[in-house]
Amino acid sequence: MNRNIDTIFFDVGATLRYVVEDAEFSAAADRELMEIVGATESHDVFFEKLNKNWKAYRKLAKTVLLDVSEMELWLQYLLPDYPAEVIAPNAAHLTRLWRDHDGRRVPHDDVKPTLLELKRRGYKLGIIANTITETEIPDWMCHDQVADCFQTVILSSKVRLRKPDPAIYLLASRCIGSVPENCAYVGDNPVRDVEGAVDAGYGSMILYEDAGTADREGKIPTVKPDYRIKAIRELLDLFPAREGK
Incomplete structure (x- = not known):
């Protein structure tokens, strides 16, 4: 050394x-995330769209070697079609819930x-x-x-x-x-x-x-x-x- x-x-x-995968923990996070943003789609449809947007953002970030703030992440990339007045003030919490989607x-x-x-x-x-x-x-x-x-x-x-x-x-x-x-x-x-x-x-x-x-x-x-x-x-x-x- x-x-x-x-x-x-x-x-x-x-x-x-x-x-650590925890189905109950992740399911609770999913429910809260959908409730905060007022999602009207089914769980599977909503998270299929969210995951698609997430993968697109990850590809971009890894290409340009730049990340964005949590507010920009949700408003511009993950849920751009949802009301900004709902997403912006909750961006930080939404990020934590999205992370919890994978487990503890x-x-x-x-x-x-x-x-x-x-x-x-x-x-x-x-x-x-x-x-x-x-x-x-x-x-x-x-x-x-x-x-x-x-x-x-x-x-x-x-x-x-x-x-x-x-x-x-x-x-x-x-x-x-x-x-x-x-x-x-x-x-x-x-x-x-x-x-x-x-x-x-x-x-x-x-x-x-x-x-x-x-x-x-x-x-x-x-x-x-x-x-x-x-x-x-x-x-x-x-x-x-x-x-x-």
Whole structure:
């Protein structure tokens, strides 16, 4: 491991947390979402349309490497045919319900103790995540009492930049006050997370749970991570206590 690393940034989805399917939880979210927007279609018709619009937005965002705010997401892309006076004030809540459509998001068991120990060892910690919600990650940090571990949280829904654009990594390092070569990034996507960190000049890239020879969209990696881990706690083997800490 590069001994000059003093800062570790994390992806969140699938890296620090994972989705647990929960039919009752998801059904409740679906009902509330439809009730808020006043949907008149059947559940299946409504969510077929919503999912189609979502896929179109995701394709665009991944092409231009930019995300939009929650209000723009719903007004312009997900439900553009619904009344703006209904959608706009509820955009943030609608985003959370749309996320809950997939299931509950829970942290891996070793996340909290590992974060606390890395902080104790003297590392600055931060988050760089592609996300459509501005509140879900901060709420999780507070709920699980790990908010104090992170000095900088960069979300694509807030800054619009999106991984693998190196600009979002450079923004994060600038905000936390570290030069890129002294930063490490921990993520699960073998393409997006690796390429972005490398292009930004980060000193190390750690891939959590090898996803195989391609990412979820079938893209083949062009660069390799410096390290591969199967559990977040393995970071403690890579990052010893910093001198003087």
